[in-house]
Amino acid sequence: MNPKAVNAGPEAGAGGVVERRLHPVTPLRRAWAPLAVGAGWAVHDPDGAYRRVADLAVETLLLGGAGLVVAAALYGFLTWWFTHFAVTETELRIRTGLLFRRTAHIRLDRLQAVDVNQPLLARFLGVAKLKMDVIGTDSKDELAYLSERDAAALRAELLARAAGFAPETAQEVGEAPVANLVHVPPRQLAVSLLLTGRTWALVVAALAVPPVLWLTTHSVGLVLGIGLPLLGAAGTSSVGRFVKEYDWRVGESPDGLRLDHGLLDKEHETVPPGRVQTVRIVEPLLWRRRGWVRVELDVAGSSNSVLVPVAPRELAVAVIGRVLPGVTVPGAGAVAGAGTEAGALSRPPARAKWCVPVWWRGHGLAVTDTVFGTRHGLLRRTLTLVPHAKVQSVRLTQGPWQRRHGVADVHVETGANTSVAARLRDTTEARLLLQAQADRSRTGRRTARPDRWMAP
Amino acid sequence: MLTLRRLLLVLWTVPLAVAAGVLLGVFAGPAWAAFAALPVGLLLWGWPLLGRNWRSWRYAERADDLLIQRGVLWREETVVPYGRMQLVEVQSGPLQRKFGLASLQLHTAAAATDATVPGLDPREAERLRDRLTELGEARSAGL
Numbered sequence: 001m002n003p004k005a006v007n008a009g010p011e012a013g014a015g016g017v018v019e020r021r022l023h024p025v026t027p028l029r030r031a032w033a034p035l036a037v038g039a040g041w042a043v044h045d046p047d048g049a050y051r052r053v054a055d056l057a058v059e060t061l062l063l064g065g066a067g068l069v070v071a072a073a074l075y076g077f078l079t080w081w082f083t084h085f086a087v088t089e090t091e092l093r094i095r096t097g098l099l100f101r102r103t104a105h106i107r108l109d110r111l112q113a114v115d116v117n118q119p120l121l122a123r124f125l126g127v128a129k130l131k132m133d134v135i136g137t138d139s140k141d142e143l144a145y146l147s148e149r150d151a152a153a154l155r156a157e158l159l160a161r162a163a164g165f166a167p168e169t170a171q172e173v174g175e176a177p178v179a180n181l182v183h184v185p186p187r188q189l190a191v192s193l194l195l196t197g198r199t200w201a202l203v204v205a206a207l208a209v210p211p212v213l214w215l216t217t218h219s220v221g222l223v224l225g226i227g228l229p230l231l232g233a234a235g236t237s238s239v240g241r242f243v244k245e246y247d248w249r250v251g252e253s254p255d256g257l258r259l260d261h262g263l264l265d266k267e268h269e270t271v272p273p274g275r276v277q278t279v280r281i282v283e284p285l286l287w288r289r290r291g292w293v294r295v296e297l298d299v300a301g302s303s304n305s306v307l308v309p310v311a312p313r314e315l316a317v318a319v320i321g322r323v324l325p326g327v328t329v330p331g332a333g334a335v336a337g338a339g340t341e342a343g344a345l346s347r348p349p350a351r352a353k354w355c356v357p358v359w360w361r362g363h364g365l366a367v368t369d370t371v372f373g374t375r376h377g378l379l380r381r382t383l384t385l386v387p388h389a390k391v392q393s394v395r396l397t398q399g400p401w402q403r404r405h406g407v408a409d410v411h412v413e414t415g416a417n418t419s420v421a422a423r424l425r426d427t428t429e430a431r432l433l434l435q436a437q438a439d440r441s442r443t444g445r446r447t448a449r450p451d452r453w454m455a456p
Numbered sequence: 457m458l459t460l461r462r463l464l465l466v467l468w469t470v471p472l473a474v475a476a477g478v479l480l481g482v483f484a485g486p487a488w489a490a491f492a493a494l495p496v497g498l499l500l501w502g503w504p505l506l507g508r509n510w511r512s513w514r515y516a517e518r519a520d521d522l523l524i525q526r527g528v529l530w531r532e533e534t535v536v537p538y539g540r541m542q543l544v545e546v547q548s549g550p551l552q553r554k555f556g557l558a559s560l561q562l563h564t565a566a567a568a569t570d571a572t573v574p575g576l577d578p579r580e581a582e583r584l585r586d587r588l589t590e591l592g593e594a595r596s597a598g599l
Binding site: 135300392393394395396397398399400403413414415416417418419434435437438439441442 | 529532
């Protein structure tokens with residue numbers, strides 16, 4: 001480890017709260033910015049950049065470069081110097097800003113998830129970035145960078161305090177033990193990506209479109225302008241996804257769910273219990289024969305939405321049982337790949353085919369005492385589960401054409417800004433559902449766990 | 457509310473009709489001026505439509521949630537449990553104030569929740585706001 005990786009000494013701040021600084025390599029990261037801007041400019045306009053550079057004398061160039069680097073280093077140093085953070089009993093406080101001061105107080109019991117991210121470069125330096133997801137904030141609430149050990153300790157402390165351990169013990173509780181639930185082998189991940197239609201569509205498009213364009217227009221700019229973004233998209237959807245989802249592990253600890261993944265950039269996420277708003281089980285057509293599914297989840301304020309990139313159905317259902325305690329996945333009993341019938345899910349009435357011609361068969365609905373589950377899609381089937389306790393409001397909509405055929409849509413909205421729809425239900429059924437769902441969402445909340453899940 | 461919306465309709469369509477009639481009549485010949493009938497037709501069609509839409513708005517304070525119903529052709533019914541309300545907003549623009557109106561909007565943690573009650577009497581809006589906040593506090597449930 002870097003010998004300099006000693007945290008800047010704790011410094012007593014206002015109110016007896018210990019304020020800490022970030023890791024000393026942080027300024028280096030900020031020094032990147034001007035270099036990146038210069039490089040970006042040179043790449044964007046190579047001819048112009050070359051002419052400008054040639055016009056300047058060597059001395060001016062060197063001087064300018066040195067000045068830029070010094071200024072960047074100074075800026076980086078100052079921003080580092082003026083960034084403090086402190087953990088109090090109920091809050092995490094971040095003070096930052098040289099000219100424009102910014103103080104963020106993050107309430108720990110409202111913490112939605114804590115991520116420890118390590119970009120490739122940071123891994124060499126032994127530092128990590130700590131990111132807090134809170135509803136309604138932007139990505140600014142991150143601590144970059146901390147040394148690996150500090151990041152892990154701070155995460156443990158934040159989670160312990162968020163869980164409601166007494167303040168004296170919070171620092172000693174330490175990292176909660178992790179029980180591994182799922183590990184996605186690289187081979188399975190690669191095969192699953194190869195079996196995804198989108199990957200192929202993008203690769204084919206990236207390979208086919210530029211030659212066609214070249215033959216029809218003979219314009220280099222157009223071919224490059226369209227071909228490069230296509231190639232980029234194909235790359236991110238195949239290689240990029242593989243790299244990101246490589247070595248995917250899902251673990252369970254008293255702190256919540258642990259998601260560790262990444263080939264180059266390592267990411268470790270922790271989602272405290274009771275934060276998951278919706279869970280989606282996605283089943284692309286080509287995966288069905290193997291019985292694989294992808295599980296996605298929505299946490300309010302979090303950007304990541306993948307829970308398990310690929311796993312056999314039984315395993316996925318088991319994981320969902322852990323994420324949403326006491327939840328049985330509707331239709332889980334159905335044999336994978338047995339056709340369009342999926343267990344307990346009820347289909348819309350047959351007259352719904354006048355509203356949505358072919359796809360009406362893909363829609364389905366199941367309501368258990370814990371979740372509201374809907375399915376849509378024929379080829380790529382998606383089953384969405386919303387726990388009743390997370391429902392924010394219920395809506396019934398009906399257009400003129402739908403009313404003529406006696407069907408209506410029921411929408412359920414959750415705090416993660418997702419709206420889940422049970423489409424094409426019989427009108428009377430939809431009306432009953434609306435009432436019942438409102439009742440269930442109210443009673444469901446009473447039995448839910450408190451925000452401070454370990455509070456004495 | 458109905459008067460306001462009808463007034464707005466008249467304000468938009470009448471000048472449009474006049475402009476279309478005069479401009480086309482002068483520059484393109486009297487036959488083209490018939491296009492002025494379009495906005496007039498719109499006015500005649502929109503007048504009863506607004507009335508129907510206005511009559512369709514309904515809200516009910518129930519024991520544990522607020523129910524809002526609206527729409528004639530595209531019907532929508534929204535149920536918001538009191539415990540889920542994050543904030544209640546009463547709005548009243550200059551034109552609305554002139555007509556003695558205010559609208560009330562509920563926000564939950566889900567941005568998709570669109571629960572608005574337009575065209576209330578300001579006193580009723582305030583009463584509703586206070587009552588909803590009170591009920592919301594009593595049943596607060598968070599996320």
